[in-house]
Amino acid sequence: MSDARGVADPRAKAEGDASAGSDLGRRVAALRSDHGLTVDELAERVGSSPEYIHYVENHPAAPGIGFVTRVADALGSSPAELAGADLDQPPGRAPAARDADLVRLSEHDCRDLVGSHGIGRIGRTDRDGLPVVVPVNYVVTPDGHPAFRTAAGTVVAGAAGETVAFEVDRIDEVTRTGWSVLFVGEAREVYGPAEQQRLDAHSPNSPWAGGPREQWVVLTPKRVTGRLIHRPA
Structure with a gap:
């Protein structure tokens, strides 16, 4: 699916990620394409x-080390790189x-890419006037407001009570593509028990940071923008 500019629909791409082959197969396909093979x-x-080769690229597969080594040699890579041994490194090194x-x-x-919940980063200015950015679990309320x-x-x-920025992104290190979405607006604390209960019921999981977290903050966006790194099919 594509828009009038011939750019793949980012919603279709996001939906298709779940049914793609293994990371090994995607790395093989991406490197093969880079080498023009x-x-x-x-x-x-x-x-x-x-x-x-087609099966490995498009299905979850577990080929032997001999095959992986030959593929790595042919693509100027290494078995460790094809297996994703660099996953603990910051993205963007390729x-x-x-x-x-x-x-x-x-x-x-x-809004389609951000979905209903996930992890993003909220940015604000602290009491010393310095910028601070932290990762945070989020849910999106039925009226489209990120909540934490x-x-x-x-x-x-x-x-x-402040104007803040909230960013969500997805980086695909294999294909060197990705997207980012930025919400800017005013954050408010939720005080009413009825709204707190609705947010509790709407949240599919607990914050990864753990511990008691009973306070809700909702961002009312004034601006929603996003960018996509696109590669022609």
């Missing part, structure tokens, strides 16, 4: 069949894709 050409280099471009997203697409369950005295709790 067809499936047949890679199969010839590694002494395999095109059908098996070179930029040659055919990538940056696309601005509509507010509708931004927190505790008194935290950075998020201190955002109540």
Whole structure:
């Protein structure tokens, strides 16, 4: 699916990620594309069949170390890199894709990508006038407002009454694509028990930080913007 500019619909991409092959297969496909090789050409280099290369790229597979080593050699990589041994490193260490471009997203697409809940980053100015950014679990209320369950005295709790920024992103290190969405607006603390109960019921899980977190902060967005790093299919 694509829009009038020929750019793949980011919502379709986000939905398709769950059904894609394994990370190993996606890394093989991305590196093969970077080297300008067809499936047949890679199969010839590694002494395999095109059908098996296609299967590895598009299905969860567990090929032997000999096959992985031959593929890595053919693609100028290493078995460790293909297996994702660098997952504990910050994203963005790979070179930029040659055919990538940056696309601005509509507010509708931004909201679709952010979905109903996840982890993002909230940014505000602290009492010393210095910027501070922290990761936070979020849910999106039925009226489209990001909400955060927190505790008194935290950075998020201190955002109540301030204009803040809230960012959500998804980086695909394999394909060197991704998207980011930014909400800007005023945060408020939720005081009414009825609204607190609705938010509790709407939240699918507890904050990863753990501990008692009974306070809710809701962001009323004044601006929603986003960008997508796109590679033509």
